[in-house]
Amino acid sequence: MQSLKQQIAQANLPKHIAIIMDGNGRWAKRQGLARVFGHKQGVQTVHNITEAAAELGIRYLTLYAFSTENWNRPKEEVDALMTLLVDTIALETPTLMNNNVRLLTIGDLSRLPENARRKFIDCIAQTAGNTGLSLVLALSYSSRWEITDMARRIAREAAKGRLTAENIDESTVSAYLTTAGIPDPDLLIRTSGELRISNFLLWQLAYAELYFTDRLWPEFSVEDFYTAIIDYQHRERRFGKTSEQVN
Ligand code: FPP
Numbered sequence: 430m431q432s433l434k435q436q437i438a439q440a441n442l443p444k445h446i447a448i449i450m451d452g453n454g455r456w457a458k459r460q461g462l463a464r465v466f467g468h469k470q471g472v473q474t475v476h477n478i479t480e481a482a483a484e485l486g487i488r489y490l491t492l493y494a495f496s497t498e499n500w501n502r503p504k505e506e507v508d509a510l511m512t513l514l515v516d517t518i519a520l521e522t523p524t525l526m527n528n529n530v531r532l533l534t535i536g537d538l539s540r541l542p543e544n545a546r547r548k549f550i551d552c553i554a555q556t557a558g559n560t561g562l563s564l565v566l567a568l569s570y571s572s573r574w575e576i577t578d579m580a581r582r583i584a585r586e587a588a589k590g591r592l593t594a595e596n597i598d599e600s601t602v603s604a605y606l607t608t609a610g611i612p613d614p615d616l617l618i619r620t621s622g623e624l625r626i627s628n629f630l631l632w633q634l635a636y637a638e639l640y641f642t643d644r645l646w647p648e649f650s651v652e653d654f655y656t657a658i659i660d661y662q663h664r665e666r667r668f669g670k671t672s673e674q675v676n
Contacts, residue, residue: 433655437485441662443615445489446482447637449629450474452621452645465509470647472517476524481651483528483562485658489611490564493629497537497571514568515545518552525552529561535607536570537578565611572631579605608633616661618654620646638664 450471457467475492482490495510502510518532525532532552541549549568582605586592592601603609613633619625622643626634640657642649667675 433652433659434485436659437655438662439486442486443638443658443661444487445491445612445614446487446616446618446658447491447493447614447630447634448478449493449617449619449627450646450649451619451623453647455621456645456647464506465513467645467647468510468513472513474646474649475517476521477651478649478654479530479562479564480524480528481654483530487562489614490562491535491567491611491614491630492565493567493570493627495536495568495570496628497569497574498628500540500569511542511545514566515548518548522552522555525556525564526559529559530556531559531561531563532556533563533565533611534568535565535575535611536568537574537607538568540569563611565608567629570607571628573628575607576632578607602632606632613637615666616640616657618642618657620644620649636666636668638666 453467453471454464455467456470457464460466479490494514499510500507524530532549534549534553538546538549549566579602583592583597583601587594608630611633613635614630614637617626617630617634617637618640620642622641624641630637638661640660642653642657644650644653665672665675
């Protein structure tokens with residue numbers, strides 16, 4: 430019997446996997462613990478899945494770590510999440526270096542507390558030369574923020590005469606999003622049984638395969654990750670064409 434890992438076809442790996450890590454709070458509640466313990470356990474899952482993705486040869490892994498809407502959670506939870514993110518980055522930078530992982534961020538970093546922003550910028554600079562997996566953290570990110578920001582920046586360029594309406598095409602839009610230079614995700618995974626996209630990568634997910642699992646993020650295992658990839662590899666991606674055309 431082949432292990433799940435052996436069932437993954439190297440020739441058909443998703444180049445970019447995006448994950449909505451959901452269910453930390455519910456996991457904690459089930460154990461009778463405060464929500465923050467769910468986030469702490471979630472960090473362990475982040476560690477395991479990043480390592481598994483790097484080892485498989487996935488090129489990009491994007492994790493929805495903090496949404497624009499998350500700023501509206503109770504202050505104690507926002508503070509705890511920020512501290513956890515900053516501490517994790519500081520602690521895990523050597524692991525990223527050992528695994529040849531490059532850190533990138535997407536989102537409105539200007540909203541992060543100054544010390545947090547500095548930590549992320551330091552880690553991005555330190556890992557910039559790594560050539561393996563690119564780990565993309567979505568921080569203070571939402572698609573509607575990003576799309577609004579893109580429109581504003583394009584309008585500014587047009588006002589300065591550096592862009593004309595006729596010159597704007599899909600590649601211009603992509604170039605003004607916070608994900609500029611990052612290929613679109615091939616596979617989106619969402620944990621915890623919610624069947625929503627929740628303002629995440631709305632433009633970029635146009636042709637992504639969607640995979641939903643009931644597992645809560647703190648209990649999402651490397652085996653669950655392999656199962657999602659195997660499921661992806663059994664899908665037929667047609668990009669609007671007919672089955673005959675793509676085969
Ligand atoms: C969703 O669970 C999770 C989050 C809002 C935060 C995700 C953050 C982590 C896993 C920790 C740090 C991450 C990194 C990249 C180091 P929820 O709180 O919405 O859960 P619920 O829906 O059960 O309430």
